[in-house]
Amino acid sequence: MAASVPTRTIGRLSLYRRLLGNLIADGVEHVYSHQLATMGGVTAAQVRRDMMSVGYSGSPKRGYEVTALAGSIGNFLDASHSEPVALVGVGNLGRAIMAYFAGRRPRLTITAAFDSDPYKLNRVILGCRCHALSEAGAVIGQLGIMTAIVTVPASAAQDVADQLVRAGIRGILNFAPIRLRVRPGVYVEDIDMTMSLEKVAYFARQNAETRSIPEAAVI
Amino acid sequence: MAASVPTRTIGRLSLYRRLLGNLIADGVEHVYSHQLATMGGVTAAQVRRDMMSVGYSGSPKRGYEVTALAGSIGNFLDASHSEPVALVGVGNLGRAIMAYFAGRRPRLTITAAFDSDPYKLNRVILGCRCHALSEAGAVIGQLGIMTAIVTVPASAAQDVADQLVRAGIRGILNFAPIRLRVRPGVYVEDIDMTMSLEKVAYFARQNAETRSIPEAAVI
DNA sequence: TAGATTGTTAATCGATTAACAATC
């Protein structure tokens, strides 16, 4: 139905929508591609191409209408109804993420939590009931959950992913530092914080080395 | 000095090193490109190319020597000495990240924390002293910190980034949902959890829609 | 040796960028 859109474009659309939300809050009514580009750290041509892919047209005079564009992106990105999300692994990181998403995107709500710790079972943590993973099939099936966040240790992640996929999950946001193997038709997005931090440290060092003398002058 | 290597390659090197660590723990001595490829979710050719970029050679007979390769990658990725990291924003997410990195990469240790909450000042949280942001210049300069993690709200992130760059930071791992504007020579890596989750939800829905009938048969 | 793997080049692929006529 929807033309196939590259995964990076989907990410940028999510970004634009947030920017548009800010503009709406500020009472702005129209925006040009180059303005969105500056705010989003992309090029103006890229913004225009992305708008094309959601099928929204701007006008050469006033650019894009902010509320209408936000609506178009919403139609493109969102489900027709509010969507529940599952989270597996109610440790430090899991709880922080639950708190982070609480009330942020009303259309994506963490509705079910799972953990292997028997002490946490059936307790309500951050407004969300904590189940045993063995109940995943039943709970996920009953609530019609398609999206899950995995915040368990690497050693448990593949097993958890297998159970989630069997339970009907079609998309996983994976924080475990391991590459999950899932069957085709299940989308996995990895957030590997260790990898990201090592990358930042590497380039920080490169930057410091290559411009150690000029930088003092530049500042 | 080091040939310029694309940022994705640096990420993969970090990944390989972790995989090699697991192999070493398992007592494995040699590994072939296709084995690393399977574990890392990349292609064998890509692995071989990446090994070339760190200047390590394998043998057609035994593949790559695990410990030596891990050492080469370490030489390439790591600083000669242990590196301190700063974290700004000691909220739920910030504390979870501090706990996450504690003891994980001994060469990258979160050594200084910053927060605007006066209640947290000078307290030691997860083994790390919490300073006021106004001290950033002094603390970061004194400890020689080049890398920082930003876990403040979006509204404060740009201001924090500016202060960090002024204090000498050359690389930022940014969790705030906003595009930071920094001068050239400062590397920024974004972890935008909302964007990632929306992306996963989008593709989960696509997957569920496109294969709603066949999937039952496939399972 | 025979066979599988490596290093390395050439071909492919996809996304980004540049460019510009159409438009308000």
Added chain:
DNA sequence: TAGATTGTTAATCGATTAACAATC
């Protein structure tokens, strides 16, 4: 109108993939 912006195509760019001779 004049001028800036849009929609859209063509050119560019970079990374990935395929391929294969060299090697152990």
